[in-house]
Amino acid sequence: MSSTPSIRVSNLTKIIRNGVRTVEILRGISFDVEPGEFVAMVGASGSGKSTLLGLLAGLDTPTSGDVTLAGTTISYLQEDQLALLRGKLIGFVFQSYQLIPTLTALENVLLPYELNGTGGQREGLERARALLGSVGLGDRGDHYPVQLSGGEQQRVALARAFVLRPPIVLADEPTGNLDSSNGEQVMRLLLDLNRQEGTTLVLVTHDPAVAAHASRILTIRDGALLSDQRNVPITPTMHAKAASA
Template structure:
């Protein structure tokens, strides 16, 4: 489902070139839950952005569901992202002027390939599944952090993407809300049958993954199946 080959990312910092990713190779199978781990500065968030097609590598390639995305024109890339990827951000990224239901429906409005007739029913069902059936008409400012992240989970899954990418989805939440959001994410992922890639620095969270990929200084330090996951 996800293939990474020779992936490198460098940036210019004044007269210096800073190598963030230094040549990464791995594949993630359909339906697998992979946790990408590493300390701050290891390159894990940069890697996730490249997997999502939000950035262009300096060298190498990312393929999603058989489609090489790294050097696609922006219009083609947007189509692939819309069909293939759901994204869960640490900071929720909800539109403040839209209700919870409207935020979940937003991918339908942005994706011309999406089948819209069942969109409202699908969005309502997902909000019900994350415990927000009575909060659909509330705006983000009226929701707690945990509730906002649950809206973001519903939005990520609304178009039934084959891949969901999550960047520290519990990082802004307390332990109780973080555990609840993680449980909902895992339940949704299992129910929907998606491939889940989650960036985290939390070793406890990573114990739930099928596989753990650990980065250090822009390289893969270890890549192992989690027999307890």
């Protein structure tokens, strides 16, 4: 294991005040994630797991405590600094895909290159096309999101998340809007990509079958870290037949 964690969360709290009412969403959470780990965060709706994932991504600011990514503490950086850091360090997979409807599948995958101004046009195109091929959409690059099924849209989103080879990928309920067959296929592809790229993966889910793929499971309850357990993960090949259906 590396001496520098990919992610370090130190006594993280998030409190929202609404008039005289105070809501404590996260309560003093601390943990490290080592490079290459696959960690699933589980918990009931409203437990705080998605808020925690947003803080890891620098999409929100904690009330107190710190988030450190690859040795850089991000919690109180300015937005322009955060944007640069996110572009270098993080790929994100959303439950609702978050594809740009006016862009083709290939253009959506290329979007991180455009936003960061990194990589030559030829390099980006080759990388994007290769990733679309790896998720089984090599012949769908010129299709718009409306022309793709939900499972296909999420596969485009996976390719986009990995296109810049980020050291960290964060996924928020990536199978939540999919039926079981498409969900299993997306999960298998996510694990395949993660293994091939050697990234650190942190995934939020309410589904025990999805969490079972992880090597470590963090259980969040009422804004606190209830348990941190090592897990013997289900390998993608165990469900390859079902996933390809």
